[in-house]
Amino acid sequence: MNLPPLIQSFVLHFGEMGSRWGINRTVGQIYALLYASSGPLCADDIVEALAISRSNVSMSLRELQAWNLVILRHIPGDRRDFFTTPDDVWQILRTLAEERKKREVDPTLSVLRELLMQKPGNEQERYAQSRLAEMNALIEQLTNWYDDVKRLDTERLATLLSLGAKVTKLLDAKDRIVSIGRKRTEPGKP
Amino acid sequence: MNLPPLIQSFVLHFGEMGSRWGINRTVGQIYALLYASSGPLCADDIVEALAISRSNVSMSLRELQAWNLVILRHIPGDRRDFFTTPDDVWQILRTLAEERKKREVDPTLSVLRELLMQKPGNEQERYAQSRLAEMNALIEQLTNWYDDVKRLDTERLATLLSLGAKVTKLLDAKDRIVSIGRKRTEPGKP
DNA sequence: CATAAGTTTCAGAAATTTCTGAAATTTCAG
C-alpha cells in the first residue's frame, strides 16, 4: 500500500471498523479510498493503492454497488469503469440509513409481524407474544418516524438536528397556547 | 433445541440476524431467549434450551454483559447466576444506541479529529482532509443531536417520534410569528 | 470476425471467528 500517510491512516481505520459495521475490511478500505479521493478511480487504481487482488476489488466494488454507496462513472474514450462516492455527505447518510434499515430492521419487522399473527399454544407462548408485540410497536414507531423525517429536505433536517431536544420547548409552548385557548372558552378546566 | 415453536422461530431469527448486527449467532439467540422468557434463566437453562455448550453460554453471557443488555439476578438460597433483559423496551433501545455509538461511531470520530489536526503534506492530502472535515462535521451534528435527545424522558421522546416531520410545521409557525413580529417593528423587511 | 482490453466468476487457499471439552478457578456450606 503506497498512499500518503494521512489517507493511509483513514483507509486502514475504515478497514478495521468494517467488521463492526457489518462490511468486511476490503470493502471498508475501498470505500474510504474512494471517499477521500478527488476524482473517480478504476479497479486497477484500487489494486495498486491497497495492494489486494484484482478479483477482490471486483467483488468488493460489487458489494458497494449493492449498497448504493458508490457511483459508476465512465470517462469518454476509456472503456474502464470508474468509481466515486457521492459528493454530498447528507446523501451518503440517507443511503446508509436506508440500506441499513433494509438489511438490519425490515427482516425482523417482518418476522415479528408473522409471529404475532400466530395463535399462542400455551402460557409461555402467550407471554413471549406480548414481548414481541412490545418490540414490534417500538420498531414501528421508530421506522414511522424515520420514514417521515427522511422526506425532509436537507436544510430542514439540519435545522431539526441543530435544535435537538429544544424542539420539546416548542411543543411545551404550543401546549400552553392551546391550554390558554381552552381556558378562554372553557374557564376552569386545566 | 426444545422450545415452543413461536419462541424457537424468534430465537433462530435473532441468531441469523446476529451477524448483520455485529454480534454472533449464539449471542443473538441467547438474547432473544432471555427477552421472550417471563422469568430469569440460569446458564444451564440456556444450555438446555439452545443445545449449545456450557462454555459457549458463559462467553456469550459475558459479551451480553459487556453490552449492558442483560441483568444479573440472584435468587435467594441459590448460588447460580440468573439473567434477564430489562422489561422496558425503551430502556433497551437507549442501551443499544449508547453501546453502538461507543463501538461504531466514537472510534471513528476520534480518528477523524486526530487526522484533521495533521498538516497536509500535499494537495492530495489537503483534499482528503477537506473530505474528512465534512464527514466529521456531519457525525458531530448527529452525535450532538443524539446526546441532547437521549436526555429526554421517555414520554417526551415518544411524543417527538410520533410527531415525526410535523415538528417542522411548528418551526414554520414559529418563523411566521417571529417574522410578523419583525414586520411590526421593521416594516418593509422580509 | 479476430483480438485485445477489461470484468466477472469460482474453486480452493488462507485467515478469522466461533464453539467445544477439559482443566483451572472461584465460591460458599459444612
Next chain:
DNA sequence: CTGAAATTTCAGAAATTTCTGAAACTTATG
C-alpha cells in the same frame, strides 16, 4: 480447611468468511 457446586478460561477443532489466481466471459474496435 475441605469439598462440592458453579463459573471461567483456554487450546485447539470446526465452521465461516475472506481472498486469490486462473479461467471464463463480455464488449468495443480494427
